[in-house]
Amino acid sequence: MxxxxxxxxxxxxxxxxxxxxxxxxxxxxxxxxxxxxxxxxxxxxxxxxxxxxxxxxxxxxxxxxxxxxxxxxxxxxxxxxxxxxxxxxxxxxxxxxxxxxxxxxxxxxxxxxxxxxxxxxxxxxxxxxxxxxxxxxxxxxxxxxxxxxxxxxxxxxxxxxxxxxxxxxxxxxxxxxxxxxxxxxxxxxxxxxxxxxxxxxxxxxxxxxxxxxxxxxxxxxxxxxxxxxxxxxxxxxxxxxxxxxxxxxxxxxxxxxxxxxxxxxxxxxxxxxxxxxxxxxxxxxxxxxxxxxxxxxxxxxxxxxxxxxxxxxxxxxxxxxxxxxxxxxxxxxxxxxxxxxxxxxxxxxxxxxxxxxxxxxxxxxxxxxxxxxxxxxxxxxxxxxxxxxxxxxxxxxxxxxxxxxxxxxxxxxxxxxxxxxxxIGLFLYRTSRPNSALLGRVADSEQFRSIARHDVETHSHVAFLRIDESLYFANARYLEDTLYNLVATRPELEHVVIVCSAVNLIDASALESLEAINARLKDANVKLHLAEVKGPVMDKLKRSDLPKQLTGRIFLSTYAAWRELDND
Amino acid sequence: MxxxxxxxxxxxxxxxxxxxxxxxxxxxxxxxxxxxxxxxxxxxxxxxxxxxxxxxxxxxxxxxxxxxxxxxxxxxxxxxxxxxxxxxxxxxxxxxxxxxxxxxxxxxxxxxxxxxxxxxxxxxxxxxxxxxxxxxxxxxxxxxxxxxxxxxxxxxxxxxxxxxxxxxxxxxxxxxxxxxxxxxxxxxxxxxxxxxxxxxxxxxxxxxxxxxxxxxxxxxxxxxxxxxxxxxxxxxxxxxxxxxxxxxxxxxxxxxxxxxxxxxxxxxxxxxxxxxxxxxxxxxxxxxxxxxxxxxxxxxxxxxxxxxxxxxxxxxxxxxxxxxxxxxxxxxxxxxxxxxxxxxxxxxxxxxxxxxxxxxxxxxxxxxxxxxxxxxxxxxxxxxxxxxxxxxxxxxxxxxxxxxxxxxxxxxxxxxxxxxxxxIGLFLYRTSRPNSALLGRVADSEQFRSIARHDVETHSHVAFLRIDESLYFANARYLEDTLYNLVATRPELEHVVIVCSAVNLIDASALESLEAINARLKDANVKLHLAEVKGPVMDKLKRSDLPKQLTGRIFLSTYAAWRELDND
Incomplete structure (x- = not known):
């Protein structure tokens, strides 16, 4: 000392x-x-x-x-x-x-x-x-x-x-x-x-x-x-x-x-x-x-x-x-x-x-x-x-x-x-409009990659959306916009899986947005799922009402969600 | 209009x-x-x-x-x-x-x-x-x-x-x-x-x-x-x-x-x-x-x-x-x-x-x-x-x-x-000391999970380190500290793989830090690899000297790194 x-x-x-x-x-x-x-x-x-x-x-x-x-x-x-x-x-x-x-x-x-x-x-x-x-x-x-x-x-x-x-x-x-x-x-x-x-x-x-x-x-x-x-x-x-x-x-x-x-x-x-x-x-x-x-x-x-x-x-x-x-x-x-x-x-x-x-x-x-x-x-x-x-x-x-x-x-x-x-402003601006990617499965593997960049398999009734950023107040509204647009442009969708491998934090603002998204997708008969939620993020989510309200499930891996929802 | x-x-x-x-x-x-x-x-x-x-x-x-x-x-x-x-x-x-x-x-x-x-x-x-x-x-x-x-x-x-x-x-x-x-x-x-x-x-x-x-x-x-x-x-x-x-x-x-x-x-x-x-x-x-x-x-x-x-x-x-x-x-x-x-x-x-x-x-x-x-x-x-x-x-x-x-x-x-x-301050503070996890392989799968939370397989001479945050100026020094500590406490290490699945951005400060880390690990005979670098991040890295300087390789998936470095 x-x-x-x-x-x-x-x-x-x-x-x-x-x-x-x-x-x-x-x-x-x-x-x-x-x-x-x-x-x-x-x-x-x-x-x-x-x-x-x-x-x-x-x-x-x-x-x-x-x-x-x-x-x-x-x-x-x-x-x-x-x-x-x-x-x-x-x-x-x-x-x-x-x-x-x-x-x-x-x-x-x-x-x-x-x-x-x-x-x-x-x-x-x-x-x-x-x-x-x-x-x-x-x-x-x-x-x-x-x-x-x-x-x-x-x-x-x-x-x-x-x-x-x-x-x-x-x-x-x-x-x-x-x-x-x-x-x-x-x-x-x-x-x-x-x-x-x-x-x-x-x-x-x-x-x-x-x-x-x-x-x-x-x-x-x-x-x-x-x-x-x-x-x-x-x-x-x-x-x-x-x-x-x-x-x-x-x-x-x-x-x-x-x-x-x-x-x-x-x-x-x-x-x-x-x-x-x-x-x-x-x-x-x-x-x-x-x-x-x-x-x-x-x-x-x-x-x-x-x-x-x-x-x-x-x-x-x-x-x-x-x-x-x-x-x-x-x-x-x-x-x-x-x-x-x-x-x-x-x-x-x-x-x-x-x-x-x-x-x-x-x-x-x-x-x-x-x-x-x-x-x-x-x-x-x-x-x-x-x-x-x-x-x-x-x-x-x-x-x-x-x-x-x-x-x-x-x-x-x-x-x-x-x-x-x-x-600081530039960092906040960058994180407020995060990159997001729709994912598909790399053939015969458990890997998922962006549809736009790779040749991958997809389901028409399930969308796998990876958001490349922590979800927090500055991009909470962006998250809502992205998901509403996705559902609006693909009427055949029955399931949306948010792949959270790049989500290191979900703050109270983003939690509210997720709850609002869940409620609105429910009205549109689309189930909302989460996948690859990290340990520390999951620990916090368990203290909220989201896991109970969620119309879909929380999967450990994207591959598990893929297998499960394929049969649906 | x-x-x-x-x-x-x-x-x-x-x-x-x-x-x-x-x-x-x-x-x-x-x-x-x-x-x-x-x-x-x-x-x-x-x-x-x-x-x-x-x-x-x-x-x-x-x-x-x-x-x-x-x-x-x-x-x-x-x-x-x-x-x-x-x-x-x-x-x-x-x-x-x-x-x-x-x-x-x-x-x-x-x-x-x-x-x-x-x-x-x-x-x-x-x-x-x-x-x-x-x-x-x-x-x-x-x-x-x-x-x-x-x-x-x-x-x-x-x-x-x-x-x-x-x-x-x-x-x-x-x-x-x-x-x-x-x-x-x-x-x-x-x-x-x-x-x-x-x-x-x-x-x-x-x-x-x-x-x-x-x-x-x-x-x-x-x-x-x-x-x-x-x-x-x-x-x-x-x-x-x-x-x-x-x-x-x-x-x-x-x-x-x-x-x-x-x-x-x-x-x-x-x-x-x-x-x-x-x-x-x-x-x-x-x-x-x-x-x-x-x-x-x-x-x-x-x-x-x-x-x-x-x-x-x-x-x-x-x-x-x-x-x-x-x-x-x-x-x-x-x-x-x-x-x-x-x-x-x-x-x-x-x-x-x-x-x-x-x-x-x-x-x-x-x-x-x-x-x-x-x-x-x-x-x-x-x-x-x-x-x-x-x-x-x-x-x-x-x-x-x-x-x-x-x-x-x-x-x-x-x-x-x-x-x-x-x-804003809280968000910056949280992202300046990101969560990081050493990963191991979930048996018989291509999945990798935190050693601390899951029962997984590991190699003694390869460390898989997942940093749960974009790498930017506020955590650039933290990144250096984390890696130097890892190498200092595990003298048997020959390879460090930074798993970048949660890294949505590498700014100029973090790039400099990665170059410094690469040079120092080289002195210590440890090779530095990257895995699961996202498309937009990789596009930018290609415009820097890092890919050339890197002592190790850039793998598409953690599993590919695991297979490759296992035989090493």
């Missing part, structure tokens, strides 16, 4: 030196790698760069206590940063103290929501984000984030939370492009893309091991940060107008519980809910994927608690909302992390940096960070899934396309909400 | 004298019967009594042109009146000109919404109101309406749109009970209940035909109105403090298009949507029931247009939102109406009354109308369905109970909305 809520107890007692070595090494690598992106995502959220460092310390340490994934690395992530910026834009001006406080409130709210969902075992809620909607949302968010970084690469201003707003605000600024900034930004961009594409192969050709080559290739942002910071410092480019991160306060995160007025909590409730949901889905799907690779398991409900605790910890330590980050987790995994201790070592590493070296980051150009974000974010744009979904299912594709369009045009919150509503 | 949108063209050309006689008689009877309830429902909506008459004229005439039901009678109905009062309470004071104008706007909006839904063929939307939710909503509304009439019966004041508000406001007023009003109110109440319960049997014993006896019994409200109006006039009881309808303007309804500001349209949009939906569901289910009795059919989408046109007509002729009324339709049907012309004759009759006799209604006591409403409305309270639903399905019952409680406590709009959301 205690182990369930404190998964750390299941691995810490067995901890030994070999694990320690691997974890310390992974922690060290993660520390170096994630500093640029932590700063970048804080800026993306409209917050001071140092908030990104704070968000990588206490939240990660707390997750180590409560999380079930061995390799998930917690910190600021791009999507959540974008959603944070959208949520806070309505309540305060970026850069103000009120804006920072609202970010803390958002983190605390997300934490409370996630923990509550975890305690209530509501991990299944994330199931209602369908894959096409998630994929579409990530693609559109990637484009939005890249668009938001475009102006920083050019050294001009732009605002907005939709693609249109961004374009409208950046176009008039284009003549003011700042050449030194553009050189740094574009240079970093080209360098990073080249590193991604060629470095690994090249380094391996030079004799490095695959793992080391991969690690170096991934360290591209670190080299870029070091180089451009040094250049900016050496030529004092900040005085020439290159925007830099500026002075970052040295020291550990400030502790304190945010105490805003009730109105702020209320305004931020829905954004916090969406941030929680998106953060959870992203973290859990990544955690599951990596756990599967090592034949481990994670518990979604405990992950909710772990993520919630991490966000709460962030809210009281000057940080922004956090989640399991894609790139930092992959770095951690590839660097050989064995237990959550690796994450804790990385958190301590970043704490050390925050405590001592932040002065060195003063001259880091914003354009370098923008290039870092742009390159890492474009991996979210997933054209292959878009194409596959189009080929497989037009309606899934339409949900995906609407999510993309609305995210780009109306912003992240509208996009994710419409995606969920559309997915 | 023209006939589809003007159903009148399908019956008017064949109209003849015998139909005319029947329709005129029915129209005459309906005219007399519905005047009391028309006045009463207008008062219930907080509107002048005459609005109820207006609502029975032009809307009914227009419905005659566009409606497909032969017997549906259009006019003010209790639920819609209650919802109208709730919707208007926020925007104006009852009795004011603004309140009346808002009622017209509500009618116009409902009309536009209904016509739009009809043209877009969205009649299926009403399917999402499940029977338990409708039944619970009607029950709670009946109680709310009865509670709202209670104070009028006692001759005291009360306000509110929830049961609690009503009770809180009426209790302090109880000492001020007005005795003459109470005598009229309670007297009418007892008289009407007695008429309902005993009059028909008694009159038949006295030798009247069943139909005539029934008609007389239903005329109870007409007798009550005539008698109490005469008493009030004779003793001038209005001067003694008995509230009366008062002077009703004589003449035809005033024509004019309401032209309010944009803000009002916006505020009334959601209430209008709910009123449209509820009015449509009530009208269509009644229309279908009566059409079925005479082996006729109605078209739900054209009914939307008919009802919408009726509401539009109401909005431009001084009326309130309307729908097909339960009691007036039953009176019309029982009085022998043959075509929609009967409704038109009733509308003309009421127009004649409005044009000439409204002066006579001055002394009609409000308490009489309150008693009329109370008696007719209590038929909505449906305890039998409540009990049956409890017995059949706890989750359907919970949706029903929540609808009742929320309608009583939070009002009609919250009640119906939560009912719809709960119905």
């Amino acid at each position: 205690i182990k369930r809520y404190f998964p750390i107890l299941s691995w810490l007692p067995h901890y030994h030196r070999r694990l320690l070595g691997a974890d310390v090494l992974a922690g060290l690598i993660v520390t170096m790698m994630v500093i640029p992106q932590s700063l970048a995502y804080a800026l993306l959220a409209g917050l001071p760069a140092v908030v990104g460092l704070y968000a990588s310390i206490l939240p990660q340490l707390v997750y180590t206590l409560f999380g079930t994934s061995r390799t998930l690395a917690i910190g600021p992530v791009a999507i959540i940063a974008l959603m944070t910026a959208a949520a806070l834009s309505g309540v305060a001006t970026p850069g103000s103290a009120a804006y920072l406080e609202a970010a803390l409130v958002l983190a605390v709210l997300s934490g409370v929501i996630l923990i509550a969902m975890g305690l209530l075992k509501m991990g299944f809620f994330s199931n209602f984000l369908s894959h096409p909607v998630i994929s579409g949302f990530l693609t559109a968010s990637g484009i939005l984030i890249a668009a938001s970084q475009f102006s920083a690469l050019l050294g001009v201003d732009s605002q907005g939370f939709t693609l249109v707003e961004r374009l409208v605000s950046v176009i008039p600024e284009l003549p003011k492009v700042h050449i030194p900034t553009l050189i740094i930004g574009a240079g970093t961009l080209v360098f990073l893309i080249a590193m991604r594409r060629y470095a690994k192969v090249l380094l391996q050709q030079w004799g490095l091991s695959a793992m080391l080559a991969d690690l170096f290739a991934k360290a591209g942002p670190v080299f870029a940060v070091l180089t451009t910071t040094w250049i900016t410092w050496f030529w004092q480019l900040d005085e020439a107008g290159v925007a830099v991160v500026g002075s970052i306060p040295m020291g550990l995160p400030p502790l304190g519980i945010p105490m805003p007025d009730a109105a702020l909590w209320q305004v931020l409730l829905v954004p916090a809910l969406l941030i929680s949901l998106v953060g959870f889905v992203e973290s859990v799907s990544m955690g599951q994927m990596l756990a599967a690779k090592r034949r481990q398991r994670i518990s979604p409900n405990q992950e909710l608690i772990g993520l919630g605790a991490a966000n709460l910890a962030g809210g009281v330590s000057g940080a922004m909302p956090v989640a399991g980050g894609l790139s930092r987790t992959v770095i951690n995994f590839d660097a050989g992390a064995q237990t959550p201790a690796a994450g804790a070592f990385a958190a301590l590493g970043i704490a050390l940096v925050t405590f001592t070296f932040t002065g060195w980051l003063h001259y880091l150009p914003i354009a370098t960070l923008a290039a870092t974000i742009t390159v890492s974010i474009l991996t979210l744009v997933d054209v292959a899934t878009l194409r596959q979904t189009w080929r497989y299912s037009r309606s899934d594709f339409s949900a995906m396309a609407m999510t993309i369009v609305l995210t780009l045009v109306e912003g992240v919150e509208a996009g994710i909400l419409i995606g969920v509503v559309l997915s | 023209i006939k589809r949108y003007f159903p009148i063209l399908s019956w008017l050309p064949h109209y003849h004298r015998r139909l005319l006689g029947a329709d005129v008689l029915a129209g005459l009877i309906v005219t007399m019967m519905v005047i009391p309830q028309s006045l009463a429902y207008a008062l219930l909506a907080g509107l002048p009594a005459v609005v109820g008459l207006y609502a029975s004229i032009l809307p009914q005439l227009v419905y005659t042109l566009f409606g497909t039901s032969r017997t549906l009678a259009i006019g003010p109905v209790a639920i819609i009146a209650l919802m109208t009062a709730a919707a208007l309470s926020g925007v104006a004071t009852p009795g004011s000109a603004a309140y009346l104008e808002a009622a017209l706007v509500l009618a116009v909006l409902s009309g536009v919404i209904l016509i739009a839904m009809g043209l877009l063929k969205m009649g299926f939307f009403s399917n999402f109101l499940s029977h338990p939710v409708i039944s619970g909503f009607l029950t709670a509304s009946g109680i709310l309406i009865a509670a709202s009439q209670f104070s009028a019966l006692l001759g005291v004041d009360s306000q509110g749109f929830t049961l609690v508000e009503r009770l809180v406001s009426v209790i302090p007023e109880l000492p001020k009970v007005h005795i003459p009003t109470l005598i009229i109110g309670a007297g009418t109440l007892v008289f009407l209940i007695a008429m309902r319960r005993y009059a028909k049997v008694l009159l038949q014993q006295w030798g009247l035909s069943a139909m005539l006896a029934d008609l007389f019994a239903k005329a109870g409200p007409v007798f009550a109105v005539l008698t109490t109006t005469w008493i009030t006039w004779f003793w001038q009881l209005d001067e003694a403090g008995v509230a009366v309808v008062g002077s009703i303007p004589m003449g035809l309804p005033p024509l004019g298009i309401p032209m309010p500001d944009a803000a009002l349209w916006q505020v009334l949009l959601v209430p209008a949507l709910l009123i449209s939906l509820v009015g449509f569901v009530e009208s269509v289910s009644m229309g279908q029931m009566l059409a079925a009795k005479r082996r006729q059919r109605i078209s739900p989408n054209q009914e939307l247009i008919g009802l919408g046109a009726a509401n539009l007509a109401g909005g431009v002729s001084g009326a309130m939102p309307v729908a097909g009324g339960l009691s007036r339709t039953v009176i019309n049907f029982d009085a022998g109406a043959q075509t929609p012309a009967a409704g038109a004759f009733a509308a003309l009759g009421i127009a004649l009354v409005t044009f000439t006799f409204t002066g006579w209604l001055h002394y009609l006591p409000i308490a009489t109308l309150a008693a009329t409403i109370t008696v007719s409305i209590l038929t909505l309270v449906d305890v039998a369905t409540l009990r049956q639903t409890w017995r059949y399905s706890r989750s359907d019952f919970s949706a029903m109970a929540m609808t009742i409680v929320l309608t009583l406590v939070e009002g009609v709009e919250a009640g119906i909305l939560i009912g719809v959301v709960l119905s």
Whole structure:
């Protein structure tokens, strides 16, 4: 029981030196790698760069206590940063103290929501984000984030939370492009893309091991940060107008519980809910994927608690909302992390940096960070899934396309909400007009197949109708229509057998409809039978009056009904 | 094509004298019967009594042109009146000109919404109101309406749109009970209940035909109105403090298009949507029931247009939102109406009354109308369905109970909305954790049944898993979990066959999950097969990569898989 809520107890007692070595090494690598992106995502959220460092310390340490994934690395992530910026834009001006406080409130709210969902075992809620909607949302968010970084690469201003707003605000600024900034930004961009594409192969050709080559290739942002910071410092480019991160306060995160007025909590409730949901889905799907690779398991409900605790910890330590980050987790995994201790070592590493070296980051150009974000974010744009979904299912594709369009045009919150509503609506629509098939017998067998698709035997006075859906309120009327039409068009019918092999549920509405159908067929001298009713469905039917009222019988198999009614 | 949108063209050309006689008689009877309830429902909506008459004229005439039901009678109905009062309470004071104008706007909006839904063929939307939710909503509304009439019966004041508000406001007023009003109110109440319960049997014993006896019994409200109006006039009881309808303007309804500001349209949009939906569901289910009795059919989408046109007509002729009324339709049907012309004759009759006799209604006591409403409305309270639903399905019952409680406590709009959301939520929850069963072969047959429920043969190296649900985003993860658990607990497994007889849909999310499962089982040296994939599902799968990637095969029947894999 205690182990369930404190998964750390299941691995810490067995901890030994070999694990320690691997974890310390992974922690060290993660520390170096994630500093640029932590700063970048804080800026993306409209917050001071140092908030990104704070968000990588206490939240990660707390997750180590409560999380079930061995390799998930917690910190600021791009999507959540974008959603944070959208949520806070309505309540305060970026850069103000009120804006920072609202970010803390958002983190605390997300934490409370996630923990509550975890305690209530509501991990299944994330199931209602369908894959096409998630994929579409990530693609559109990637484009939005890249668009938001475009102006920083050019050294001009732009605002907005939709693609249109961004374009409208950046176009008039284009003549003011700042050449030194553009050189740094574009240079970093080209360098990073080249590193991604060629470095690994090249380094391996030079004799490095695959793992080391991969690690170096991934360290591209670190080299870029070091180089451009040094250049900016050496030529004092900040005085020439290159925007830099500026002075970052040295020291550990400030502790304190945010105490805003009730109105702020209320305004931020829905954004916090969406941030929680998106953060959870992203973290859990990544955690599951990596756990599967090592034949481990994670518990979604405990992950909710772990993520919630991490966000709460962030809210009281000057940080922004956090989640399991894609790139930092992959770095951690590839660097050989064995237990959550690796994450804790990385958190301590970043704490050390925050405590001592932040002065060195003063001259880091914003354009370098923008290039870092742009390159890492474009991996979210997933054209292959878009194409596959189009080929497989037009309606899934339409949900995906609407999510993309609305995210780009109306912003992240509208996009994710419409995606969920559309997915559910499409499913309900599909199930409300189910496929049904008249069946005949495959010659000399006990198998029954659709008359329309197979060459089968039939009786003229018995109709076997298979309804390919659970019977529930949304298709109860459809069921009545289908049966009345069947009887109206075939006056020679004496028996109708509803084959229930695909009926997994009969709810109270459908039960009423079946009773009405039974009564009306009785008037028309047609007997109504059921066949292949599943165990759980039958258990429930026995508690209703239908079995008594039914003019016909309930057969175990369609074949039994066929034999029985043949002689009739 | 023209006939589809003007159903009148399908019956008017064949109209003849015998139909005319029947329709005129029915129209005459309906005219007399519905005047009391028309006045009463207008008062219930907080509107002048005459609005109820207006609502029975032009809307009914227009419905005659566009409606497909032969017997549906259009006019003010209790639920819609209650919802109208709730919707208007926020925007104006009852009795004011603004309140009346808002009622017209509500009618116009409902009309536009209904016509739009009809043209877009969205009649299926009403399917999402499940029977338990409708039944619970009607029950709670009946109680709310009865509670709202209670104070009028006692001759005291009360306000509110929830049961609690009503009770809180009426209790302090109880000492001020007005005795003459109470005598009229309670007297009418007892008289009407007695008429309902005993009059028909008694009159038949006295030798009247069943139909005539029934008609007389239903005329109870007409007798009550005539008698109490005469008493009030004779003793001038209005001067003694008995509230009366008062002077009703004589003449035809005033024509004019309401032209309010944009803000009002916006505020009334959601209430209008709910009123449209509820009015449509009530009208269509009644229309279908009566059409079925005479082996006729109605078209739900054209009914939307008919009802919408009726509401539009109401909005431009001084009326309130309307729908097909339960009691007036039953009176019309029982009085022998043959075509929609009967409704038109009733509308003309009421127009004649409005044009000439409204002066006579001055002394009609409000308490009489309150008693009329109370008696007719209590038929909505449906305890039998409540009990049956409890017995059949706890989750359907919970949706029903929540609808009742929320309608009583939070009002009609919250009640119906939560009912719809709960119905859909419960369905999604149920389908997100589907039943699944491991199957074995019924000895010497081609039938396969659940191992847990039947005595069947099994193979140790082949598992037959039947998933009793369509595979879609909400249960995609559940599917993965189920299969991974199966393989983890049975190391001797070499083949897993997913029996898809109950799978009516595989959406893009579930397809991705199946591909992931296939890849992971491959790592574990287990082959994945599918069996009994339905035609439409298979058609779609062929457009994906799954059939190529699949480590196993796709079998037509479970039995074929059993034979094939047995030799393996």
